[in-house]
Amino acid sequence: MSAMGYLATPSFIFIDEGASVTFSRRDFLKLGSLGAIGALTTSPFSRALAAAKTSDEFFIFIHAAGGWDVTLWADPRNERRGLIEPASTENTDTAGLRHWVDAPLGGGASSFALVHAPGSERVFGPGIGNLLRHHDRFCVINGLSMNTVSHPDGVAFSATGRHLQGSRVSQSSVNTILAHELGVSQILPSVSINFPSAFAGAELDRRAVPLSVGSVGTISRSLARSKLYDDEFDRRKVTALLASESQQLAAQSTYPEVLDGMALQFGGLDRMLNGDMQELFNEGKLKKAHPELNYKTKFHGAGAVSAAFALEAIKRNVLRCFSFALGGFDTHANNYKYQAMVQQDLFDLVAAILEQLDITPHPTKTASKLSEHAHILVISDFCRTPAINIAGGRDHYPNNSALVISPRFRGGLTFGKSDPDQLLPVEAKQFLDGRRAIAPPDLLATFLSAFAVDPRRYLRDGEVVPELLLHS
Amino acid sequence: MCLALVSCAPAQIKPGPATPLQPTGVRPQDRAPKEPARLVPPEAYLRTYLALFGAASPSEAQKLARASDNGQLFDNWNDYLSALGFPDHRNDLPRANQTNALMVASFERLGIALCDRAVERDLRGPTETRQLFKFSADTDNISVFKTHFDILHRAFLGYPLDLAPADRAAKFYALYETIVLHHGEKGLKSRFTPAEAGWANVCYGLSRHPEFHLY
Numbered sequence: 001m002s003a004m005g006y007l008a009t010p011s012f013i014f015i016d017e018g019a020s021v022t023f024s025r026r027d028f029l030k031l032g033s034l035g036a037i038g039a040l041t042t043s044p045f046s047r048a049l050a051a052a053k054t055s056d057e058f059f060i061f062i063h064a065a066g067g068w069d070v071t072l073w074a075d076p077r078n079e080r081r082g083l084i085e086p087a088s089t090e091n092t093d094t095a096g097l098r099h100w101v102d103a104p105l106g107g108g109a110s111s112f113a114l115v116h117a118p119g120s121e122r123v124f125g126p127g128i129g130n131l132l133r134h135h136d137r138f139c140v141i142n143g144l145s146m147n148t149v150s151h152p153d154g155v156a157f158s159a160t161g162r163h164l165q166g167s168r169v170s171q172s173s174v175n176t177i178l179a180h181e182l183g184v185s186q187i188l189p190s191v192s193i194n195f196p197s198a199f200a201g202a203e204l205d206r207r208a209v210p211l212s213v214g215s216v217g218t219i220s221r222s223l224a225r226s227k228l229y230d231d232e233f234d235r236r237k238v239t240a241l242l243a244s245e246s247q248q249l250a251a252q253s254t255y256p257e258v259l260d261g262m263a264l265q266f267g268g269l270d271r272m273l274n275g276d277m278q279e280l281f282n283e284g285k286l287k288k289a290h291p292e293l294n295y296k297t298k299f300h301g302a303g304a305v306s307a308a309f310a311l312e313a314i315k316r317n318v319l320r321c322f323s324f325a326l327g328g329f330d331t332h333a334n335n336y337k338y339q340a341m342v343q344q345d346l347f348d349l350v351a352a353i354l355e356q357l358d359i360t361p362h363p364t365k366t367a368s369k370l371s372e373h374a375h376i377l378v379i380s381d382f383c384r385t386p387a388i389n390i391a392g393g394r395d396h397y398p399n400n401s402a403l404v405i406s407p408r409f410r411g412g413l414t415f416g417k418s419d420p421d422q423l424l425p426v427e428a429k430q431f432l433d434g435r436r437a438i439a440p441p442d443l444l445a446t447f448l449s450a451f452a453v454d455p456r457r458y459l460r461d462g463e464v465v466p467e468l469l470l471h472s
Numbered sequence: 473m474c475l476a477l478v479s480c481a482p483a484q485i486k487p488g489p490a491t492p493l494q495p496t497g498v499r500p501q502d503r504a505p506k507e508p509a510r511l512v513p514p515e516a517y518l519r520t521y522l523a524l525f526g527a528a529s530p531s532e533a534q535k536l537a538r539a540s541d542n543g544q545l546f547d548n549w550n551d552y553l554s555a556l557g558f559p560d561h562r563n564d565l566p567r568a569n570q571t572n573a574l575m576v577a578s579f580e581r582l583g584i585a586l587c588d589r590a591v592e593r594d595l596r597g598p599t600e601t602r603q604l605f606k607f608s609a610d611t612d613n614i615s616v617f618k619t620h621f622d623i624l625h626r627a628f629l630g631y632p633l634d635l636a637p638a639d640r641a642a643k644f645y646a647l648y649e650t651i652v653l654h655h656g657e658k659g660l661k662s663r664f665t666p667a668e669a670g671w672a673n674v675c676y677g678l679s680r681h682p683e684f685h686l687y
Contacts, residue, residue, distance in 0.1 A: 017630045053646055189572075209570075211555070213555075221547050222581055225584070226544040230588075233660075236679070237673070246682045249637075258510075261571070262576070262682050265576040266576060275579070458506070
């Protein structure tokens with residue numbers, strides 16, 4: 001193509017330090033084809049892109065591991081109808097359930113009275129716990145069509161929006177995508193504690209690979225330092241030397257970005273090891289910093305430590321995405337009697353997180369609260385069968401619900417539904433491919449789009465549901 | 473007939489002395505790197521650690537690193553595998569090919585443990601049996617330092633010091649001197665002599681060097 005041809009095509013113009021740099025469409029495509037746009041940090045183009053990716057938003061993802069019973073919170077059922085055998089005093093331990101009020105079921109048993117959100121027509125089950133206080137701030141998605149009853153597949157579908165291919169995850173999980181888009185400049189773009197995080201594809205920045213650990217304590221072991229042989233003075237000198245070596249090698253390199261990144265990480269290490277950053281990874285200190293969280297609950301005491309870590313790391317602006325899992329939901333047998341209690345512990349914890357975010361100032365936006373820029377998504381593998389099995393529990397069922405607490409989503413909304421007799425997802429709206437139930441890819445696409453991330457870049461399926469968003 | 477056959481026979485080409493082929497054009501060889509530096513696969517740098525520090529297996533390295541100090545210098549490999557960039561097949565996480573802050577912190581933790589034990593076992597042992605510190609610990613000027621540093625530089629980074637950026641020896645010598653002075657201060661508690669501490673810190677620097685982990 002002639003030079004004139006280039007000029008005839010649309011161009012992208014970035015202003016950098018007083019000078020305008022023009023990129024032709026072809027240049028743009030060439031750069032894109034390198035698959036490393038984010039890495040080309042030295043060009044004006046990439047700096048412009050990098051600037052666009054800074055963010056003041058924080059994300060918390062929670063996986064209710066095992067598959068929750070949606071009839072106990074989001075999609076409450078307290079009557080026998082069709083396949084549905086509701087939770088009752090015959091199969092549920094109601095002691096300690098603050099929202100459980102007996103309602104006659106027949107045959108001498110009692111189910112629960114629906115829990116009404118004050119000033120609203122929304123109803124919940126008794127598992128909703130303290131989250132009921134914030135009913136006008138969260139959005140519930142019911143009737144999520146799962147098309148699976150396998151744990152690995154359900155987990156992958158909920159977190160990535162795609163079913164497994166064989167045993168492999170074929171799409172990145174939502175926390176990884178957001179860490180890639182908005183978090184690579186953070187010291188910790190994404191930390192994942194037993195959450196089903198997935199990293200797939202070559203187009204994502206590798207810094208977005210979640211730091212997957214079993215507990216916050218695992219990180220602390222990487223940061224522990226002995227004083228038997230050397231001290232902080234020695235280590236800082238070595239780290240400063242290595243940062244300088246990295247910068248020098250970067251200055252001589254054709255592709256300096258990796259070495260530049262390493263120099264930044266040496267700087268980050270200094271921050272992590274010195275000052276009060278160590279407290280972030282110390283369980284005892286986290287508990288002391290957040291006495292309002294309940295570490296002694298029967299089911300999610302360890303999860304409360306993860307929540308404390310999330311709150312502290314977000315407060316200090318070192319993290320973009322934090323994801324963790326809370327177990328105890330896979331109740332096939334008589335452990336089902338604790339299902340409502342496990343849910344109550346979960347939603348109590350979510351409420352406590354939200355209340356802390358409400359009183360914590362944003363680390364970079366003065367006069368803002370953290371809750372104005374923090375976004376919580378709670379997912380599960382699938383839901384549980386409407387019928388009680390012979391062991392007294394519930395098995396896997398291809399329906400699901402999800403919870404979103406975000407200032408970008410409409411609070412006080414319940415979207416989607418399941419049918420009254422079989423608890424299966426029913427049509428929620430007219431999608432581009434026809435009337436159908438909402439599915440995890442739709443929810444994830446909507447979640448990404450709320451932060452100006454184009455879901456088409458990362459998700460094969462899914463359609464943005466504007467009804468869920470505050471400003472669609 | 474015979475005359476006709478002779479006249480049609482091909483001319484004989486007789487062997488002659490070999491002459492160099494003449495170039496038809498000169499084009500400089502393009503040796504510029506075509507992609508950014510990559511992280512050495514964790515399995516490879518773990519194996520390199522084992523070779524450098526004289527451990528036959530990861531479990532032996534763990535035993536050496538822990539010695540009798542429990543978890544002061546090192547806990548166990550399971551605590552570090554994900555942080556060091558190893559793939560996690562349970563969660564389908566790939567092998568890391570870029571560093572991150574936690575990985576850099578883990579390199580430091582590991583490097584310190586291995587270097588401290590190497591100074592204890594190697595530098596304090598007889599010179600002829602040493603694997604890493606094949607020189608005397610006492611170093612009083614930069615030229616002696618350079619000779620010793622070159623040995624470590626070749627061991628860790630795989631090439632002679634002469635080929636490294638010109639000021640590298642001076643930078644590491646400054647580090648060495650600073651540490652020796654620091655460890656000579658009264659009241660500082662360390663199991664190392666000042667010279668040992670100096671070499672241990674040089675070892676930390678090389679085992680965590682960008683050229684050690686990138687290629």
